[in-house]
Amino acid sequence: MPRVEVLKTYKIAIGGQLPRTESGRYYPLTGKNGTPLANVSLSSRKDLRNAVVAARSACGGWSGRAAFNRGQILYRIAEMMEGRKAQFIDELMLQGSSRAAAEKEVTMSIDRLVYYSGWCDKYQQSFGTVNPVASSHFNFSVPEPTGVVAIVAPEESGLLGLVSVVAPCIAGGNTCVVLASEQRPLSSITFAEVLATSDVPGGVVNILTGTTKELLSHFASHMDVNALVYCRHDAAEKMSIVQLGAGNVKRTMVWEKDWTKDEQENPYLLLELQEIKTTWHPIENIGASGAKY
Amino acid sequence: MKNSNALPDFRTSPVVDHVGIEERVARFTTRSIKKASKVQALKLALNMIDLTTLEGKDTPGKVAQMCYKALHLCDQLPGLPTVAAVCVYPTHVRQAKAALSGSPIKVASVATAFPSGNTTREIKLSDTRFAVSEGADEVDMVISRGEFLQGNYAFVHDEIAAVKEACGSARLKVILETGELSTLDNVRRASDIAIHAGADFIKTSTGKIQPAATMPVTLVMLQAIKDHYYKTGKMVGMKPAGGISTAKLAVQYLVMLHETLGDAWMTNQWFRFGASSLANDLLMQVAKEARGPYQGKDYFSND
Amino acid sequence: MAAAVAATTSSDINSMSTSSTKRSAVPSLSFFKDWTYVPAPESSDHIHLKDxxxxxxxxxxxxxxxxxxxxxxxxxxxxxxxxxxxxxxxxxxxxxxxxxxxxxxxxxxxxxxxxxxxxxxxxxxxxxxxxxxxxxxxxxxxxxxxxxxxxxxxxxxxxxxxxxxxxxxxxxxxxxxxxxxxxxxxxxxxxxxxxxxxxxxxxxxxxxxxxxxxxxxxxxxxxxxxxxxxxxxxxxxxxxxxxxxxxxxxxxxxxxxxxxxxxxxxxxxxxxxxxxxxxxxxxxxxxxxxGGKAANIVFDDAPIDQAVEGIVNGIFFNQGHVCCAGSRLLVQEGVAEIVIRKLKDRMETLIVGDPMDKNTDIGAINSKEQLKKINEYISIGVNEGAELYQSSCTLPSKGFFCKPTLFLNTSQSHRLVQEEIFGPVLAVQTFRTVEEAIEKANNIPYGLSAGIWTDKGSKIFNMTSKMRAGVVWANTYNKFDPTSPFGGYKExxxxxxxxxxxxxxxxxx
Missing domain, CATH: 3.40.605.10 (Aldehyde Dehydrogenase; Chain A, domain 1)
Structure with missing residues (x-):
């Protein structure tokens, strides 16, 4: 007799844990020929609330880590994905990709993580400045993470799109709450499992599955979310995030990009989720030629 | 004498930010002092001068001329005050005292192996006692900068206290020679040491070292005086010396004094200018205010 | 030798002497009684304005x-x-x-x-x-x-x-x-x-x-x-x-x-x-x-006199009409008394009045509406129970003016502390530890600027990196330069x- 396969329960990721939605609700996902693939969590606004709390409490620790260490952790994510490549490919195929397309998406996702791993301790030098002010002060500007970022991940690219947005976000020291692709959510949960075994501290990446219809307004209006990255194409949604985001002057941005293109990996995306802090300090002028005090 | 063990730790004197001090000074120098306010300041500045000659080549003739000038700043201009004091070496004190007898002008004498101060305590004390016995009303001593820079604050302190004792009723001005102290933090520490040891005045410079008095240094010293006043209610005087040769600069110093320590210090009991050429520039400005035209140097006697 | 200390000589020079040593319980300074600055107005003759x-x-x-x-x-x-x-x-x-x-x-x-x-x-x-x-x-x-x-x-x-x-x-x-x-x-x-x-x-x-x-x-x-x-x-x-x-x-x-x-x-x-x-x-x-509601944080090891200047510059520059004004003073408890005392004395030397006078430190409030708003906040502060202190200056009878104002003993939950006033009104709070200072400074929806006063380098860098604010001034305040980026975090x-x-x-x- 053939062996009976063990089916996977797809959960969500909040604060380093992998629970099911607190609401107990789900939406069924079916494959090409209508076969049921999974019962995906239909996350509620309470899940979102909990995820934001988790992201906020992870913020200080993650942004305060040595940049080098963040780089190592991103690289570790890539390593772990490499080891589970087959699983990711299978899942993408289940959700409708051809084998070739699935393979490409997985390897690009891994390479993208390696790419941003390298930026972790370099963007500060690319985007930081020492400013030659006219007065006797030392003045420098450095990028600092914006804080908690809500990400409405690309719909059509369940893994690569997600990785392409999450990677620059966390490489820059932010923590995030992600709403995964609605129709291709499986890879996002497997990705969460990878994160859970990659030394990524709990709460740095929180992943919810569900619908923008239910969650977007809560993402956009949440007063403890500093930025929102929207990666889909709905004009009304694009408008509403900016309007609702105004409540706390949220940095709202729309990233509609073809994530399969190499030019969509670049540090300028990382920069969009940074604040620039300028610091001043006096320089005393003793000992210089002609100086007197 | 106070036991050194009981001294405060002068390394914990308040710290000073150099750039902040310069910014504050810049604010004083942008005050616009005009008309009646200016005349008042010019006359006050004249009245705060310690007219000074401290040369190796000083002679009784030179001292006599300076004393006459001290009494008669400019007889052509009515209503002028006299200077506060004349400042000479100990050997000229007796002569100056005689020349100024009956006037309110004090005689100040440098002492303690001025200007370097590099000699034994015995000699410094006898130098002081000699000046006082010759009739000096005020003694301008120098601190031991070498000991100070070595961190030997107790030595510096005790030496000042000993000189103060030797002064008797003469008022003691303690010269920090800030041009050799390198940092404003050191200026502050030296000020605190001198004040704690009993200085009646603290003074910037001997005039023999560059830079001599500057506004930033003076401001730091005024702040030390202010903190002492806050703590104890006791006033200490301030004397910037050397490098203040124009009326404009003197008025800026007065603005600084005025806005740092306030009205009570605006008298020659608590503030002096150690200067030789300042008087004439002040006189030219007073004359300009009184007469109208800008003045020329040849119309004012040098000595 | 303590008995010999300072200022006990009685030389009455030129009979100019004022009262010598003051020995009241709290020695106080007075300013601008004996010497005032006559008006020094900038000339407006050379300007060309149309009707x-x-x-x-x-x-x-x-x-x-x-x-x-x-x-x-x-x-x-x-x-x-x-x-x-x-x-x-x-x-x-x-x-x-x-x-x-x-x-x-x-x-x-x-x-x-x-x-x-x-x-x-x-x-x-x-x-x-x-x-x-x-x-x-x-x-x-x-x-x-x-x-x-x-x-x-x-x-x-x-x-x-x-x-x-x-x-x-x-x-x-x-x-x-x-x-x-x-x-x-x-x-x-x-x-x-x-x-x-x-x-x-x-x-x-x-x-x-x-x-x-x-x-x-x-x-x-x-x-x-x-x-x-x-x-x-x-x-x-x-x-x-x-x-x-x-x-x-x-x-x-x-x-x-x-x-x-x-x-x-x-x-x-x-x-x-x-x-x-x-x-x-x-x-x-x-x-x-x-907007902003910046904390200006003074530690006990700060250069106190320069910190006081920084506080003054932080809140009274441009009548406090500055989005990055240091409108919240956080002062460590050990130095709170001396800082406030020096600040009050310094406020006495601020010249308030005709903006055209070259000696004026604090000019006119920009509009009647703004003055009304500031005065409303001053009453709010009084009603909230904070202790009001204003300099003793006299204000011109015409025009919109406001005295430099402090509120002592304010709490984080006072509106005075949370809301932007945009005027010469400083809310003073004390703190005990570094953690408390950071928490209070950041506990506000704004994040434009902050000030840090301490002599200790490693503390400066800790504090500047912890401030959720776009411009952080350490041992200085309200400095601007074309080369220096300016802008905010959060709201x-x-x-x-x-x-x-x-x-x-x-x-x-």
């Missing part, structure tokens, strides 16, 4: 479509200075159209090298007419002439100088990118630094190849209009910079105009939020420089002005 100003559209001064004008007054005398045009939607449309044409036909195409020379010209011409600008700025806005002369006008000229040089070097600002202009920038500026804010807005926009429609605040339009005269004289192509005057609805017309590609706003957080909502879905880029807005980072909001690729 009535039109709108500067397409290189010409034109009458407003509405034919409506409003008065701009001197807040120190309440006297009318001139009439300012009130632009309506038609006028704004004309200005945006002119800017769009200038962008498409000339400015976008002009090589950066040539653009830069126009911007340099503007910088030079501001320098040449610096005194006139300073006097008008002070007449129209109420700020002390010392500040408009020494801060606003030179910084404005320097800002044009700095960005002029970027115009032909943009490719070096953003590695691996070829920056392109956005098009028409609609810019709305506040009344606290009228000319300087115009410079902050116009200079980087022009350097990056954008054209501009700028609206100054209704109470302070004059220096922007004088700048328009300079722009006209400079030969800058018509329509590259347009200046339209008016009230909030003129600003709204700019924000909502479909021809505007970029909105840059400096002003209140409330209006910033309205703007963010208004541009939703339009694809317009925005830079918002909004203080987004985008930076100044420095290399100030180019980013005006380019795309």
């Amino acid at each position: 009535q100003y039109g709108l500067f559209i397409n290189g010409e001064f034109v009458r407003p479509h509405s034919k409506r004008y409003f008065d701009t007054i001197n807040p120190a005398t309440e006297k009318k200075i001139a009439e300012i045009a009130d632009a309506d939607e038609k006028d704004v449309d004309a200005a945006v159209t002119a800017a769009a044409n200038a962008s498409a036909k000339i400015w976008k195409r002009m090589p950066g090298k040539e653009r830069s020379k126009y911007i340099y010209r503007i910088a030079r011409m501001i320098q040449e007419r610096a005194r006139e600008f300073a006097v008008i700025e002070t007449m129209d806005g109420g700020k002390p002439i010392r500040e408009s002369r020494d801060v606003d006008v030179p910084l404005a000229a320097n800002h044009f100088f700095y960005y002029a040089g970027w115009a032909d070097k943009l490719d070096y600002a953003f590695p691996n990118r070829r920056p392109q202009p956005l098009g028409v920038a609609g810019q709305i500026i506040p009344w606290n630094f009228p000319l300087l804010m115009a410079a902050w807005k116009i200079a980087p926009a022009l350097a990056c190849g954008n054209t501009v429609v700028l609206k100054p605040a209704e109470t302070t339009s004059l220096t922007a209009l004088k700048l328009a005269e300079i722009i006209q004289e400079s030969g800058l192509p018509a329509g590259v910079v347009n200046i339209v005057t008016g009230f909030g609805k003129t600003g709204a017309a700019i924000v909502n105009h479909p021809g505007v590609n970029k909105v840059a706003f400096t002003g209140s957080t409330d209006v910033g939020k309205i703007i963010q909502k208004a541009i939703a879905g339009t694809g317009k880029k925005a830079t918002l420089e909004l 203080s807005g987004y985008g930076r002005e100044g420095g290399l980072h100030g180019l980013l909001p005006y380019v795309q690729w």
Whole structure:
């Protein structure tokens, strides 16, 4: 007799844990020929609330880590994905990709993580400045993470799109709450499992599955979310995030990009989720030629 | 004498930010002092001068001329005050005292192996006692900068206290020679040491070292005086010396004094200018205010 | 030797002596009793002002479509200075159209090298007419002439100088990118630094190849209009910079105009939020420089006298009409008493009055409305139970003035501590530990600036990195420079002005 396969329960990721939605609700996902693939969590606004709390409490620790260490952790994510490549490919195929397309998406996702791993301790030098002010002060500007970022991940690219947005976000020291692709959510949960075994501290990446219809307004209006990255194409949604985001002057941005293109990996995306802090300090002028005090 | 063990730790004197001090000074120098306010300041500045000659080549003739000038700043201009004091070496004190007898002008004498101060305590004390016995009303001593820079604050302190004792009723001005102290933090520490040891005045410079008095240094010293006043209610005087040769600069110093320590210090009991050429520039400005035209140097006697 | 200490000699020199040693329980200082500074007003003879100003559209001064004008007054005398045009939607449309044409036909195409020379010209011409600008700025806005002369006008000229040089070097600002202009920038500026804010807005926009429609605040339009005269004289192509005057609805017309590609706003957080909502879905880029409620944190190891200066500079500079004002003083308990005492004495030496007087430290509150708002907050503070202290100065009988004000014993939950007042009112809190200071400083929706006073280097860097604020001054406060990026975290807005980072909001690729 053939062996009976063990089916996977797809959960969500909040604060380093992998629970099911607190609401107990789900939406069924079916494959090409209508076969049921999974019962995906239909996350509620309470899940979102909990995820934001988790992201906020992870913020200080993650942004305060040595940049080098963040780089190592991103690289570790890539390593772990490499080891589970087959699983990711299978899942993408289940959700409708051809084998070739699935393979490409997985390897690009891994390479993208390696790419941003390298930026972790370099963007500060690319985007930081020492400013030659006219007065006797030392003045420098450095990028600092914006804080908690809500990400409405690309719909059509369940893994690569997600990785392409999450990677620059966390490489820059932010923590995030992600709403995964609605129709291709499986890879996002497997990705969460990878994160859970990659030394990524709990709460740095929180992943919810569900619908923008239910969650977007809560993402956009949440007063403890500093930025929102929207990666889909709905004009009304694009408008509403900016309007609702105004409540706390949220940095709202729309990233509609073809994530399969190499030019969509670049540090300028990382920069969009940074604040620039300028610091001043006096320089005393003793000992210089002609100086007197 | 106070036991050194009981001294405060002068390394914990308040710290000073150099750039902040310069910014504050810049604010004083942008005050616009005009008309009646200016005349008042010019006359006050004249009245705060310690007219000074401290040369190796000083002679009784030179001292006599300076004393006459001290009494008669400019007889052509009515209503002028006299200077506060004349400042000479100990050997000229007796002569100056005689020349100024009956006037309110004090005689100040440098002492303690001025200007370097590099000699034994015995000699410094006898130098002081000699000046006082010759009739000096005020003694301008120098601190031991070498000991100070070595961190030997107790030595510096005790030496000042000993000189103060030797002064008797003469008022003691303690010269920090800030041009050799390198940092404003050191200026502050030296000020605190001198004040704690009993200085009646603290003074910037001997005039023999560059830079001599500057506004930033003076401001730091005024702040030390202010903190002492806050703590104890006791006033200490301030004397910037050397490098203040124009009326404009003197008025800026007065603005600084005025806005740092306030009205009570605006008298020659608590503030002096150690200067030789300042008087004439002040006189030219007073004359300009009184007469109208800008003045020329040849119309004012040098000595 | 203690008995021999200081000041006990009784020499009555020239009978000028005042009371010698004061021995009251709390020794106090007095100021400005024996010597006061006679008025030293800056002359306004050499300035040229018209009775009535039109709108500067397409290189010409034109009458407003509405034919409506409003008065701009001197807040120190309440006297009318001139009439300012009130632009309506038609006028704004004309200005945006002119800017769009200038962008498409000339400015976008002009090589950066040539653009830069126009911007340099503007910088030079501001320098040449610096005194006139300073006097008008002070007449129209109420700020002390010392500040408009020494801060606003030179910084404005320097800002044009700095960005002029970027115009032909943009490719070096953003590695691996070829920056392109956005098009028409609609810019709305506040009344606290009228000319300087115009410079902050116009200079980087022009350097990056954008054209501009700028609206100054209704109470302070004059220096922007004088700048328009300079722009006209400079030969800058018509329509590259347009200046339209008016009230909030003129600003709204700019924000909502479909021809505007970029909105840059400096002003209140409330209006910033309205703007963010208004541009939703339009694809317009925005830079918002909004409110603040900065903590100025003084540790017990700070250079205290300089910290006191920093506190004064932080809250009383420009009457406290500064978005990055250090309006919350957090002082460590061990030095609270001495800091407050020194601060009070220092406040006694602040000269409040005629802004045109060169000795004035604190001038007039910008408008009647603003004075009313400040006074409301002062009553709120009193009602909240905080301890009020004001300097003993006397205020002029005419005009809008406010005494430098402290509130002691305030709590984090006081409105006085949480809300932006935009006036010379300082809320003082104490703290015990580094953690408490950080927590209190950041516990506010704003994040524009912060001040740190300590002599310890490692503490400075810890504190500056922990502040959720865009500008952190350590052992100094309220310093500005064209090369130094300025802008906020959180509800203080987004985008930076100044420095290399100030180019980013005006380019795309």
